[in-house]
Amino acid sequence: MTKQYDVDLCIIGAGSAGLSMAAGAAQLGRSVVLYEGEKMGGDCLNYGCVPSKALIAAGKHAHALGAGAEFGVKPAKATVNFNTVKAHIQGVINHIAPVDSQERFEGLGCIVIREHARFKDKNTVVSDTTEVRAKRFVIATGSRASAPPIPGLSDTPYLTNEDIFSVKTQPKHLLIIGAGPIGLELGQSFLRLGSKVEIIDIAAPLGRSEPEHADILVKALTEEGLIFHTPAKTKLIRKTDTGVAIDLEDGRTLEGTHLLVAAGRSPSISGLDLDAGGIKHSRAGIETDDCLRTSNPKVFAAGDVAAGKGGLTHAAGFHAGILIKSFYFLPPGLNRIMGKATTDRMPAAIYTQPELASIGMTEAQAKEAGHSVKALHFEFDENDRAIAERSDVGGVKIIATKRGKILGASIVGEGAGDLIQMISVAMTNNVKVMGLVSIIAPYPTRGEAVKRAASSMYKEAFGSSKTQKLAGFMSKFH
Incomplete structure (x- = not known):
């Protein structure tokens, strides 16, 4: 009934x-x-955010073993038990699952x-x-996950985010279609766990991000060993005796043991x-x-x-x-x-290492919208905490009007996903650039970089002859 x-x-x-x-x-x-x-729990708990971040954590531990020479720590090669990695991922899911x-x-x-x-x-x-x-x-x-209309793909075994975390054996040579957040996060993680990884995309990576920050991330991933074929047009995907092959229109053929499709949803x-x-x-x-x-x-x-x-x-x-x-x-x-759900302040983050986080408009978008903007910068190679940790790649970029209204921001570097929340709080509460200048940041922290980027808006005015004359005049009364 x-x-x-x-x-x-x-x-x-x-x-x-x-x-x-x-x-x-x-x-x-x-x-x-x-x-x-x-x-x-849907996709996030079972196939998306939670398992991917658990995999990223495993990759970071493996990578850290070989990255200590600058600190006086002898590098060691990580020995990875892929079944234990998968058990770790499932354990994280199981820990969170009761809430959902x-x-x-x-x-x-x-x-x-x-x-x-x-x-x-x-x-x-x-x-x-x-x-x-x-x-x-x-x-x-x-x-x-959606599959792009590439000839041969429908006849070739491939993985998506729904089954990559439970694949039976670790991919020896992973080919990834898609240079977006999912492709980059999983690509770096599997690389750190010992797989060879190549990423293929018809467009350059991260085309919607601030270009200089996208370049910093792609350079860091390339130096780590991730191989990019972008932009590149795929002519045919086909199954082989040892896995899969991708024929590119420029005549090259890429061969791997596994194929991950991360090209949209x-x-x-x-x-x-x-x-x-x-x-x-x-x-x-x-x-x-x-x-x-x-x-x-x-x-x-x-x-x-x-x-x-x-x-x-x-x-x-x-x-x-x-x-x-x-x-x-x-x-x-x-x-x-x-009750409107529209927003121009939705933050987003890519949890690679370094991370890339953004909110609001890029500089190009702000100019296209007719704003007269100021791009405010501060790089982590001038941040004492980043220098002490020898992780000073990247920086902060804030897009603001000349009157100090914050239109957007981009941060690339360690902990960028957490740092972008400072900008999110400011934009949510209509706090202008001066509000970020006025915060008291504990020293030494990466958060100081946000304050320093905001302060750069007033750098020229602070040392101008007009300001100096004002200071001289006011000093007479004290």
């Missing part, structure tokens, strides 16, 4: 956005149905249904054994019967307004599945917070103003 439910909120997808929505609504006493047809588990959310009061859901009509969602009517619906089904909308729900969609995902509302006013989309608004786990969490506020804390009408 089909079970019938009539609830306040029905959520499809138990990833970052769906779980945050479910927890928030349930703790507010709302009745919630949460559907998940696959693994609780069915049991936890049922304990919060949610009705958790472990089946695939689809729309029956504009007001109803069904699965194999259930039928749900709700005041509001949220689609939070995320995205999956597609929204997970298959099987949802969105047309039956009156929900407009495209290959880019579900169409929404600035408040994440779809063409069906009862249905909202959050996270990667919302066309043009996802792509990051923390973006999904941000969407969930916006929707909770809009549903339960803002009066009708006001939520159209204060």
